[in-house]
Amino acid sequence: MRGTQHQIATSTPVDAPPPLNASAHALFLDLDGTLVEIQDRPNEVHASADLRALLRHVSDSMSGAVAVITGRSLGDLGEIIGGAVDYAAGVHGFEIQRGNRISRDQIEISQLEAARADVRRLLEENGLAPLVEDKHASLALHYRQIPAAEEVIQRIARDVATTHGLRVLQGKMVVEIIATARTKGHAVTVLMAAPPFLGRTPVAIGDDRTDEDAFTAAKRMGGFGILVGEPRPTGADYVLPNTSAVAIWLAGEQN
Ligand SMILES: [Mg+2]
Known part of the structure; x- marks a missing residue:
């Protein structure tokens, strides 16, 4: 058994999330379909300068407690968002980046x-x-x-x-x-265990099935999940319709 992955869906959320609280929340953001539009080919995805600036601003205003958690490799992610955040997880939690430090799961x-x-x-x-x-x-x-x-x-x-x-x-x-048993939920859990995430309320945002593990982990630690896209059964508590709505929600953060 290689570990659990998608958790059982609980409900279909219809409500928009409460405003981002820069002093209390910790953010775990998926990339494709959440921050950037999905393209026909994954290598066609680019983050605009506006998006990178927004992520940098949100990260700074939250004392760095923002991580991008993606199925892409960290190398690939770095080329797209270019250091806009200090924390990230790649290949669904297989690799975890804290500043310049990258740790990887042992795999066969x-x-x-x-x-x-x-x-x-x-x-x-x-x-x-x-x-x-x-x-x-x-x-x-x-x-x-x-x-x-x-x-x-x-x-x-x-x-x-x-x-x-x-x-x-x-x-x-x-x-x-x-080849790894890690999930996005694992990434949320390990990052939450240390500053700048420690003590904050985790908020996980994503559009795909692998994000369900992050929603579940956030919820288990007293936070919540935000599903991006059409409402569907999910472990998330709130929904935002698309990547533009995510950017607007991020930009509207309150201190
Ligand atoms: Mg996605």
Whole structure:
């Protein structure tokens, strides 16, 4: 058993969140679909100068208690938001960044290497060419370009993960074979254990299934989650309709 992932959904929120409280809250923000619009290809995503400035401003006003928690690698994230926040987690909690310090989970690379070879072979056998993103601890198969192949690609991912004792994470038009048992919830929990997060109320914001782990962790520590997008059953307590609404909510922080 490679650890739990998505928690059981509890309700469908309809309310907008209370205002951001810069002196009391700690923020855990997803990137794609939360801060920036999802693009056809993940490498087409860019953060505007306005967004980077907003994140820097919010982080400064919250004594640094802002982290971006993403499925992307930290290297990839850094290229997009370029040091706008001091704390981050990459590959769903596999890597955690505190300032200049990065820690990574210990994983069994050989399992993933065998899985890589199997995925390559099975995709080829099925004549499928999704965008394959190799994130060292995980292999993400993006099929936004070939949505009709969803079922087959998901089955390949599940079969390969089962064969090699790995975990599968399902996101929006992407399925990931991942070698770490860590989740976004883990990232929230470990960052909350030390300053500048310690003692604050965690608020997790995200749009996808993997964000549910962050919502659950935030809630367990007395905070709340904010789902971005259409209301749906979730562990989050509040909802914001889109990335623009997230930016407006962040900009409206109160001291
Ligand atoms: Mg997302």
